[in-house]
Amino acid sequence: xxxxxxxxxxxxxxxxxxxxxxxxxxxxxxxxxxxxxxxxxxxxxxxxxxxxxxxxxxxxxxxxxxxxxxxxxxxxxxxxxxxxxxxxxxxxxxxxxxxxxxxxxxxxxxxxxxxxxxxxxxxxxxxxxxxxxxxxxxxxxxxxxxxxxxxxxxxxxxxxxxxxxxxxxxxxxxxxxxxxxxxxxxxxxxxxxxxxxxxxxxxxxxxxxxxxxxxxxxxxxxxxxxxxxxx
Amino acid sequence: xxxxxxxxxxxxxxxxxxxxxxxxxxxxxxxxxxxxxxxxxxxxxxxxxxxxxxxxxxxxxxxxxxxxxxxxxxxxxxxxxxxxxxxxxxxxxxxxxxxxxxxxxxxxxxxxxxxxxxxxxxxxxxxxxxxxxxxxxxxxxxxxxxxxxxxxxxxxxxxxxxxxxxxxxxxxxxxxxxxxxxxxxxxxxxxxxxxxxxxxxxxxxxxxxxxxxxxxxxxxxxxxxxxxxxxxxxxxxxxxxxxxxxxxxxxxxxxxxxxxxxxxxxxxxxxxxxxxxxxxxxxxxxxxxxxxxxxxxxxxxxxxxxxxxxxxxxxxxxxxxxxxxxxxxxxxxxxxxxxxxxxxxxxxxxxxxxxxxxxxxxxxxxxxxxxxxxxxxxxxxxxxxxxxxxxxxxxxxxxxxxxxxxxxxxxxxxxxxxxxxxxxxxxxxxxxxxxxxxxxxxxxxxxxxxxxxxxxxxxxxxxxxxxxxxxxxxxxxxxxxxxxxxxxxxxxxxxxxxxxxxxxxxxxxxxxxxxxxxxxxxxxxxxxxxxxxxxxxxxxxxxxxxxxxxxxxxxxxxxxxxxxxxxxxxxxxxxxxxxxxxxxxxxxx
Numbered sequence: 014x015x016x017x018x019x020x021x022x023x024x025x026x027x028x029x030x031x032x033x034x035x036x037x038x039x040x041x042x043x044x045x046x047x048x049x050x051x052x053x054x055x056x057x058x059x060x061x062x063x064x065x066x067x068x069x070x071x072x073x074x075x076x077x078x079x080x081x082x083x084x085x086x087x088x089x090x091x092x093x094x095x096x097x098x099x100x101x102x103x104x105x106x107x108x109x110x111x112x113x114x115x116x117x118x119x120x121x122x123x124x125x126x127x128x129x130x131x132x133x134x135x136x137x138x139x140x141x142x143x144x145x146x147x148x149x150x151x152x153x154x155x156x157x158x159x160x161x162x163x164x165x166x167x168x169x170x171x172x173x174x175x176x177x178x179x180x181x182x183x184x185x186x187x188x189x190x191x192x193x194x195x196x197x198x199x200x201x202x203x204x205x206x207x208x209x210x211x212x213x214x215x216x217x218x219x220x221x222x223x224x225x226x227x228x229x230x231x232x233x234x235x236x237x238x239x240x241x242x243x244x
Numbered sequence: 245x246x247x248x249x250x251x252x253x254x255x256x257x258x259x260x261x262x263x264x265x266x267x268x269x270x271x272x273x274x275x276x277x278x279x280x281x282x283x284x285x286x287x288x289x290x291x292x293x294x295x296x297x298x299x300x301x302x303x304x305x306x307x308x309x310x311x312x313x314x315x316x317x318x319x320x321x322x323x324x325x326x327x328x329x330x331x332x333x334x335x336x337x338x339x340x341x342x343x344x345x346x347x348x349x350x351x352x353x354x355x356x357x358x359x360x361x362x363x364x365x366x367x368x369x370x371x372x373x374x375x376x377x378x379x380x381x382x383x384x385x386x387x388x389x390x391x392x393x394x395x396x397x398x399x400x401x402x403x404x405x406x407x408x409x410x411x412x413x414x415x416x417x418x419x420x421x422x423x424x425x426x427x428x429x430x431x432x433x434x435x436x437x438x439x440x441x442x443x444x445x446x447x448x449x450x451x452x453x454x455x456x457x458x459x460x461x462x463x464x465x466x467x468x469x470x471x472x473x474x475x476x477x478x479x480x481x482x483x484x485x486x487x488x489x490x491x492x493x494x495x496x497x498x499x500x501x502x503x504x505x506x507x508x509x510x511x512x513x514x515x516x517x518x519x520x521x522x523x524x525x526x527x528x529x530x531x532x533x534x535x536x537x538x539x540x541x542x543x544x545x546x547x548x549x550x551x552x553x554x555x556x557x558x559x560x561x562x563x564x565x566x567x568x569x570x571x572x573x574x575x576x577x578x579x580x581x582x583x584x585x586x587x588x589x590x591x592x593x594x595x596x597x598x599x600x601x602x603x604x605x606x607x608x609x610x611x612x613x614x615x616x617x618x619x620x621x622x623x624x625x626x627x628x629x630x631x632x633x634x635x636x637x638x639x640x641x642x643x644x645x646x647x648x649x650x651x652x653x654x655x656x657x658x659x660x661x662x663x664x665x666x667x668x669x670x671x672x673x674x675x676x677x678x679x680x681x682x683x684x685x686x687x688x689x690x691x692x693x694x695x696x697x698x699x700x701x702x703x704x705x706x707x708x709x710x711x712x713x714x715x716x717x718x719x720x721x722x723x724x725x726x727x728x729x730x731x732x733x734x735x736x737x738x739x740x741x742x743x744x745x746x747x748x749x750x751x752x753x754x755x756x757x758x759x760x761x762x763x764x765x766x767x768x769x770x771x772x773x774x775x776x777x778x779x780x781x782x783x784x785x786x787x788x789x790x791x792x793x794x795x796x797x798x799x800x801x802x803x804x805x806x807x808x809x810x811x812x813x814x815x816x817x818x819x820x821x822x823x824x825x826x827x828x829x830x831x832x833x
Contacts, residue, residue, distance in 0.1 A: 024748045042490075042585070054702040057754035058746040062281070065457040067493045067579060069385060070285040086582050107428065108751040114282065127393035128345025137299075138342040140354030146347065153347045153379075153386060157284055192345065 014038055014048065015095035018059065021106055029106070033095070040089035045082075045096070046073055048089055061110040068223060071158030074101055075110050081160035081221040101163040103172065116172045117159045117179070124176060124184040124202065129195035145191040152186035152231060154224050155179060161218035161228055167211040174207035178218035178228035181209065185231035188238065200239055209235060245683065246433045249675070250276040250401070252665050253421055253437035255408045255464060257283030259291075259384070259654035260633025261443030262391035264612075267662025269398035273669055276401040276435065278408055278424055280459065280756070283392050287445050287457040288654065291384025292575060293361060293498035294376035295341075295655070296648030297334035301355040302374040307331040309366055310375060312826055314649060317363040317527050318603075318642020319783035320799065320828040321477065323817040326610045326638040330649075330656045337655045338377055346390040348379050349572070359572070360501040361647045363527040363833070372525060376648040381496050381575045387651060406433065407756055408463060409686040411440070411471045411629070412678060419629035420678050422467075423686035427756060430749030432690060434683055438675055439628045439665045442467065442606060442614075443658070446634040447767040448481075451599035452713035455487050455494040464635040466763030468606050469770070470685070473616050473626065474803040474812070476637040477604035478767070479775035479785045482645055483718050485531035487598025489556035491583045494600065495576055495593055497647040500524045502572055504561035506535070507592065508543040514557075519833035526833035529644040529784040532597040536718045545594065558592035597718060601645055603784065604774070605637035607803065612636070612661025617803065622814065628672070630665060632657045639801065643783020689762075693755050697743020701758045704738050708761070708768060711735065716771055721789045722779075729772045736765060770804040777802055777811040795828050 014036055021029035038048055046066055053059045061084070062072040068086035075084055076099040078092060104112035130139075162168050162177035176184065184203060187193045203209040209232070218228040252268045254261045257279030268275040279286065298305040311331040315322055342348055342356060349357035356377045364373040379386035395402075405427040412420045412434065421436040447462025448454040465475060485506075486495040500506075505524045508514045518534040519526035526534075535557050538544060544555030561569065566589045569577055573588075580586055580593045607615050612632045613625035633654045640653055715728025739761065746754045780794035781787050803812040818825050 022748060023750055053754075054700075057700075057702065057744065057757075058748070060751050060753050062285075064281055064285045064459045065287065065290050067290065068582070069382075069575075070281075070287075070289050070457065072281065072285045088582075111751050118282075122396055125397070127397040128390075130343075134343055136339075138339055138348075138356050141350050142354050143350045143352060146350045149347045153389075154382060156289075156385070157282075187345075190345065190347070 014040065014089070016048070016052065017095045017097040019099040020109055022058065022108060038089070043089045044085055045077060045087040045089055045092065046084040049084055060108045069156060071156035074158040074160045075099065076101055081164045083158060083160070083223045086223060101159055103163045103169040104159070114159060117162055117177070120176045120180040121157065121183060124180050125199070126183045126187065128187060128190060128193050130192055131194065139192050141191050148189040149186060151226055152182055152189060154226060155182055156224060158223065160221040160223055164217040164221040166215060166217070167213060171207055171211055175211035176203070176208050178212070178232065181212070181235065182226065182228040182231045185235055188235065200235070200242065203235060204239055246431065248276070248433065248435050250274045250435065250437045251439070251669055253278065253435055253440045254443060255422060255440065256286070256443035256445060256633070257281070257402070258286035258443060258445050258633065259288035259388055259391060259651060260658040261441065262388070262395055263655050263658025264441050264443065264632060264662040264665070265400050266391060266394050266398060267659055268665060269395060269400045271666050273666065276403060276437070277395070278403040278406045278422070278435065280405065280407045280427065280463070282404050283402065284388055286388060287460055288384045288388040288651070290457060290494065291387070291651055292381045292494060292496035293501065294359060294378035294383045294648050295338060295387065295651035296361065296364070296376045296646070297338040297652065298331065298375055299335060299338065299356060299358060299377065301351060302358045304366060305373060305375055307335065308823060309368060309373060310334065311823070312368045313364050314640065314646055315642070315826045316369070316831060317646040318644055319793065319831055320642065321639065321782060321801070321816055322642030323639050324820040324825060325817050326640050328820040328823060329610050330640050330652060333656045334652050337652070337659060341387060341390065341655065344390050344394050346379065346386050348377060359498055360525060362497050362500065362525045362531065363522070363646045372522070376498070376501065378498065380571070381498055381573045384651060403435070407759065408444070408467065409689065409759070411467050412436070412682045413471060414676055414679050418627045418676055420676060420682070423683040425690065428751055430752060432683070432687060436675065436678055438672055439630065439668050441612065441630040441632060441661055441665065442635055443631070443633045444635045446602045447764060448599050448602065450709065450712050450764050450767050450771070452709040453487065453492045454599040455484055455492055456599070461760035462763045462767040463760065464606065464631065466766045469766045469806045472807065473614065474607065474805045475604060475770045476607040476801050476803055477639060477774070478770040478804050479778050479802065480603035480643050480783060481599060481716070481771065482528055482601040482603060482784050483532040483597040484600035485528055485535055485597055486559055486595040488579065488583045489594040489596045492598040493579055493583050494598070495559060495579065495595055497528070499559060499561050499573060499576060502561070502568060503564050504559055507558040507560055508538045509545045510543060514538055514543070522833035527644055528647065530833055532718060533786060535597055539596065556594040556596040559595045560592040561588050562590055562592070601650060602634055603637070603639070603641045603643065603645055605635050606631040608636045608638050610638060610660065611664035612657050613664065617812065628668065630661045632661045643785060689759070693744055693758050694747050695743050697741055699738045699742035701742055701744065701754065701761055704735055704742060705757070705761050708735055708764060712768055712771070716775060718786060720775055720785070720787050722776060725772055725776045729776070732768055732772060739765060766806065769809070773809045774802045774804050774811055799828065
């Protein structure tokens, strides 16, 4: 199979370039990560992140034939050749397929991604109805891979000011949690022309999410709550 | 050399490390977490089925029953004081997670959802219990993210993408921190701390067919061996019955808990023959052996093919209906479609045993303190050093871990160690001086990989995994294990000659893989030598040449030391803290 890999080694003094690689591999039942690791076994200078190899840890997000995907759950057979692989767009490249995720993590931290509830701690669990719990489905499953946020043109323009789809989906996860008491403060934190309203409903995030989540919908719900609170 | 100083240092950003870090961060001590990956990429994230605690939300339950099941599940090798502690603390530890925001699935009355899991019973071996608390089939993900979030709230200091090299110790044996390396820059860093906790997780990547993340390379175990400290019960590796055939990705026991079952090539529910009472929900070692026997005796499903690793059985769950599967097992459905090419709503999933969990590890007491044989008396804590989670051996899992008990282990002992480390910090208010040459060995190890060489690390790595798969798998004999050990000697010689093509500094993952391989080599040796030593079959350690459990000679832990490949033993603590001892019995399911 034919691959075109984005290569960049900051120590080499060379500009980034695309490397053509051919690999003898049967795509049946194999994922893109298998191929990349086979290439790395031959040329160990190729650098990428990987961990769980089953799509739950979010390490190996990359841009594959123009789309942000997790290499470990992208079937090789689905991809048209040459398979062009680049680092996630919109974040500084450290080396090869490894990007600096800090701008993404900073936005995640900015939404205070933890449950806030200052009531006295009960002796057992805080009850939550199955219906209330169902509101978290589609939000809590985020694996922080950054496929969505780095597919978002609004984030490319304002990575320092726009929270981005992943961060906003997590903000919604806590706003929607019946056990959380900080909804007002959370909405205040987002009511800003950049932090929330840079989302223009382009919906690249929905297309990019490898877990099938829908950040645009969650962002719409946050906007609706803000409207509701004004009237 | 760059040096940073903290009160407490946690090595590893998975569930155990983050739970301990949280305990310390909340107490205002200065705590740092070193992790070779961003914390939510740790392997805890892959845990599916749940965390076990006798909450009695669905059915009658008592922690004493949970304790009995854990002792029996571990084939009486677990220490009963630690098991009592874990099962008792389980209830509050799980409530605490809920208070932190963990999105547990819920029952109609709003309480935490619980499901049946293997090896769980009511009334000391009676009917099936319903004890495992779950967030759908993503409990580990929910747990790890929740703990990470709480740690951000408490401003724990994170060293993400730093690789731990070695423990720093002084002449009196005190642990004073670690030598680490920034993966991003390749620069070494000393992190001094009055107390250090190893929470580096398992080493399942030592096997070819494994459910484990690629980062599970036993780094903490390597550090401990290099420090001259022993590892306990390393012959005990759990092979999970239901890995996706040929791939190894895990299909949770929760599938069988929700009513799924196994079928062989003749369409027979074969578990009825092996475990007439518990059937598909017998302990994991029992089910994994049964599947291995079915396949070996020609009753597997489908043709033997390289794709499927030469045989598998079927895990049937389509009868549960699409609604239950979508609500309770959505992640499993996703994995099966992606990796096995079958939608479990319609067709059974092809499964086979896959290396999953290391019961052995760094010996600790129930406060998480690492213990080592003392010159006088049986054993004593290594001052300043703690270990928790899969890398540790308390031992609560004995010879075979029950499903749902590993997340519990992380939380209960992470919290206990965090508490004890606070006491230690109070009792030891002043940092001890770091000897000038404390990091010398680590730096030499780093320099060693600047050298070019003929042998390739990746090739040795592959050969090691094949070796362990072939020589330390579900069924073992003296001859096969010894053969494995000889091959390992050859691999070690090859490793000496190995070198890297890539000697760059910035994000050199090849160098990290070489350092990881050194750790895996130590784990492999400990496993083979300990397995040769234990001439009985107990729990997950099945010796075809010694097919029965031998309580007279082997109701004890093994302690492997690297010096001279020495295997010592120490007694199993059969006395619990407050309740009566559970005497060894024939183990039937």
